[in-house]
Each structure stands twice: as C-alpha cells, then as structure tokens.
Amino acid sequence: MNNIEFPKETIHCQNMIGGNWKTGSGQKIDVYSPYNGKVVGEINSATEAEINAAIELAHEAFKKWSHTPLKERTQVMFNFRQILMRDIDKISNMVSLESGKTLGEAKAGVLKGIEVLEFAISVQNLDQGGKMEVSRGVYCEYRREALGVVASITPFNFPAMVPMWTIPIAIVLGNSYVWKPSEKTPLTSTLIANSLKEAGLPDGVLTVLNGGADVVNGIIDHKHVKAVGFVGSSKIAKLVYQRASNHGKRALCLGGAKNHIVLLPDATPEMAGVGIADSFTGCAGQRCMAASVLLAVGDTSKQIEAIKQRALETTCGDKMGALITKEQYDFLNAAIDEAVKEGATLLLDGRGQKATDKNYEGGYWLGATILDNVNPNSKASKMELFGPVLSIVRVKNISEAMEVENANEYGNACSVFTNNGAMAELVATKAKAGMVGINIGVPVPREPFSFGGINESKFGFGDITGANSLNFWSDIKKVTTKWTMQNDHNWMS
C-alpha cells in the first residue's frame, strides 16, 4: 500500500528568518505533486533585503550558539531526534507528496537523515581534540571552532535526507545554518525547521530561505557566509563552487552521477536481479546512487532475466514513485526514443505505464525501462538521465568493462555483482568512483563512513557526512601553552 495523503488546501511555505516564519516578498513559485500533477503548495522567493536581514540575524545568533558548550548543543540534537521519530510518518508523507517517492522510500530517507543526526550526537564523544606535552612544560592542543554562518543548497530528490546530511553536523559544531531548499520540493523544510525549534534550537541558528538561483547567489555573496555546501546537478555544483571560491570561501559541492554496475557471469541471479533492479527503479531512478549503466560481461542471460522480472513487478504508483516534473517525463521519453534510434534494443519498455491507483492520475509516470546493446559512446551510456532507465552495454571481459567505467566523467558510485573475490577486488581498485559496492546495488556508506564521490560528482575537498565532514564545517585552532619557565630552554620554547 502506498497511500499518499494530499493536503486539503494549498500549503503556503514561508521563510524562517530569526526563528520566525515570514512570507517572502519575491516571486511566487508553485509546488506540484508528482503523484497527480496538481499544485499542492507555493513559495514566495526571498528578496535581497530579506536574505540580508536573515543572514544578519543568523550572524547574531552564531555569537551565542558557538559559545554554548558542545554538550548543551548536543542535547538539542537529542530532542530533535525524538521529535523526528515521533513525526516520521507526517514528514515521510510530505517528502512523498512533493518529491514523488513512495512512502517507504521517503521514510528510509528520513531514517538515513536520522543516522547522520546520531553521528552528530556522537561528536561529543568522538571528537576529543588532542593535547600533548611537546617539550618540558610546553603543551600543544587542538581546538575545534565553528566557522560562523554556513549555507547549504539542496536538490529536489531528497527533501529531508540531503539537508539532514549537513544540518545536524554543521549545527552541533556551533555554526548558524542557512538552508535554501529546492524550489521544487520546499515543503518538507517547514517540518524540519519546526522540529528543530521545538527541540530548543535558539532563534536564528537555523534560517530557511526559499527561491531559486538569485537566492543562492545572494547567500553565497553575503560577507557573513563562511562556507557553502551544495548538492545537485554537476553543472550547478560547478557554478556554485566557482562562485564561492571566487569569494575565497570554502565550498563542498556534490554533483550528478552516471553509476555503473559490472555484472559477471558467476553472479548469483537472484541477488543480482533484486540488487540491480531495485537500484535503477528505486526512487524512480532519481537518486545520485542509482544504477544507470549495466556492464554485462560475457553470458549473463540468467541474471539479466532476473533483473527484468524484478523490474516488471515494480509497478508505478504502489512499488515505484513518480518523476519530478512533466519536463523530466518528456525528456526521458525522448531519450528512450533516441537510444533506440542509435541502435539500442528495448528489453523492457515502461513508456505509457499508468499508476495503479486512480488518485494518481495526472502524475508523471514512467515504468521501468531496460535498453540493451547500448553503444558505450551514446547519450544513454554517457549522460545522467535521472529516471528508471537501465542501459545495458555488452562487453567481452572485465578489462573492457573497466575501460567503459573509467571513461565516464562522473565518479559517484560503481558496483560489481560476482562470487569471485579477486574480480570484486579488481573492480574496487580500478573503479573511478568515490563509493564502491560489492553485490550491493546502492552502495551508500552507513555512518560514520562518509558520503561523497570524485571527479564531476564532487567539487571541493572532503566528504559531506561522517568523520570526513567535520573539518569542512569547522576550523582547527592550534594552541601552544607554557605556564612556567623551563630549565632546558631551547629553540622552540
């Protein structure tokens, strides 16, 4: 059952400025539900004056929050976790309503966000800094300090999870946080911000500003904004990275993906069938970790049949969610046509599939689609399509498979399905990807293992979650101390 609850009236989504909800004075933007194509909400973009006022208040809030002891900041995060668990069904429904995910997928996303929150809660125990007597009576120590106001710009496809990759970590470290949600899926931000307010977060520590590119630029350019986190397409990730870098600000910008799965003839068909089909159909293919290209090595007919059967069962509306917009629906239909014109064969054609539920008529539905014999140089093999479409590229051997994988410009994820440990290790070593899966279709690392790709999938240094994210959201101050004169006074004391 995947019963999405639709709102009785249009949800009016506001900006959170200094802890208060205020309607933006800028352009009105409608929010559509991918489930039925109808308007379910609206935002009014923040204007330049509103952005400036909000960031000034965030800056003021930072002064007190950064000097609140870490243990007290952590208590707010504990409360936040309780509230999210209490309200998880409501939040999941909002995520599904605006992003098109199934309720199960939406809930899984919130839970992954909570996992990052649990990591943030553990920072007080993990991150003890360090102190050492480096000479007689001379001590060096590390102190982790907050940066100030930091910003985060998030994509449509995970309205709760992606923001939750950074909100708990950046805030627990003592920063004030300015969040610009996707204008396609801004509604969940209200629930998350209200949960943090209820948890006891002081006003101004979290700011929510709605809108598009102008709002992003206004935030990046503001003098008080010290660091910019971004998740979205590679084109925009690069733009945001360059803009922030030009101001001398640190930026970590995660981009798009074209993930490959290497399928070897010895892979267990049931495991490959479920793992690979669920990877390319999950979230209707709209996730940066989705399988996109299947590199089928030699005779893998049994495994491909298992993938096809599983994909056939993944019907629209109940087991698979919707595409985000009509434009994306049109783009994918055209991309499938083009792949066929370029010589691919349709092993499974999801075009024209309707949702199982009548309430979802008018939604943007595309059934699972498998293109076979795809030319490795064609668009279907190279371009991020962001839909439930798997392109099978036939290769003779593992070397050819790795050549195709290595030639792709992205570098988010790569998986291999096999029972041969040496082959698995070869793929793990040779793959040009930040995250590798062995018999796992969606190799998202669990916390505290951090999340992040390489190449065109990430601009900037470090990862967005886990231990590797701590240095991005903070500075390390080095303090050297001496209280008494030493007997063996030397060059460094």
Ligand code: NAD
């Ligand atoms: P997008 O790049 O269109 O938008 C992301 C954010 O950028 C939004 O908040 C949007 O308002 C803002 N934006 C749009 N145009 C801008 C501009 N010209 N200047 C400044 N900001 C601008 O991405 P999307 O369509 O919302 O999300 C899907 C993309 O995100 C896919 O490419 C997907 O692979 C990627 N993604 C990557 C990861 C990852 O971890 N690497 C995770 C999730 C999604």
